[in-house]
Amino acid sequence: MSDIDTLYSHISAAIAAAATEAALEEVRIAALGKKGSISELMKTLGSMSPDERQAMGPALNGLKTRVTEEIATRKLVLQEKALEEKLARERVDVTLPLRPAPADEGRVHPVSQVIDELTAIFADMGFAVAEGPDIETDELNFTALNFPEGHPARDMHDTFFFNPKENGERLLLRTHTSPVQIRTMRSQTPPIRVIIPGRTYRCDSDQTHTPMFHQVEGLVIDKGSHLGHLKWILEEFCKAFFEVDDIKMRFRPSFFPFTEPSMEVDIQCDRSGAEVKFGEGSDWMEILGCGMVHPNVIRNCGLDPDEYQGFAWGMGIDRIAMLKYGMPDLRAFFDADVRWLKHYGFRPLDLPTLFGGLSS
Ligand code: DAH
Secondary structure (H helix, E strand, O other), X not given: XXXXXXXXXXXXXXXXXXXOHHHHHHHHHHHHOOOOHHXXXXXXXXXXXXXXXXXXXXXXXXXXXXXXXXXHHHHHHHHHHHHHHHHHHOOOOOOOOOOOOXXXXXXXXXXXXXXXXXXXXXHHOOOEEOOOOOEEEHHHHOHHHOOOOOOHHHHHOOOOEOXXXXXXXXXXXXXXXXXXXXXXXXXXXXXXXXXXXXXXXXXXXXXXXXXXXXXXXXXXXXXXXXXXXXXXXXXXXXXXXXXXXXXXXXXXXXXXXXXXXXXXXEXXXXXXXXXXXXXXXXXXXXXXXXXXXXXXHHHHOOOOOOOOEEXXXXXXXXXXXXXXXXXXXXXXXXXXXXXXXXXXXXXXXXXXXXXXXXXX
């Protein structure tokens, strides 16, 4: 085999073995670059005799052409291979499911839903929403609401007290939303028409009681407001909230220090099936306390009870949520279990409105 043939088979083998375009480029430079093996051979042509040159010239040119062609062919193969690998690496699987939108995944807690529902109902009757702090003074939670010092009604509330301050004053976690009645009457001038939804606290825990729970308070103060108004408001509320056309209510005499007279309200229901139904049946269920605001309370807020009178009511939000949506255990409300929330929660964009339907 001549030197040219040997060189060719070396280069050709190297071309075939080049696995990447960069490796092939190295082979090309080693053969055809300025100092490449073929280029070096070409340089020797000048010092040859004419006869030798006539024989070697075409042979070297042929070698150069073949090597150039082989490199070009190999380059195409390698380019195609690289492209295919890239496509395989960067492939997008369009059959993969989309990540769910937050609005489809998130759920509104039933307590928030019920607060939105009752706010919509009372807003339609012209009520504003008022708020107060969870940490309250003894004065606002009890004294101003006509609970005498040492009165047993204070003990009934199972209050969480903070340690006394140096001056002896004891803050507490409010046991009801009623102190916001005082805050409202002291900061606004009548006519007053507010509802007060919020968190309340009592040291109590079982299937229907949790240490933190929610109440909504209602307060109307004006010159001529009377029990007939209260009865109409509560009836309209119950019909709208439980989404029934008619509902019978029963007002029973009761006692609260801050109202006189005081009443508890039961609504008609049917407990014969698995679920409690409202607006039918012959059973009764207690849902709220109410009454005419006691003259002492009105006086404690700097108003004249001979000029102003009004009524108030207080209702457990968690309890009416349990009744309306058939949730058996109150403690689950506050377990923060997403499976529970997924089952009982509400879709965030289905806002409760009276025209669109509260719960549909
Ligand atoms: N604050 C009372 C409670 O937690 C509920 C209540 C009763 C509120 C009668 C009122 C009312 O405004 O008039 O037991």
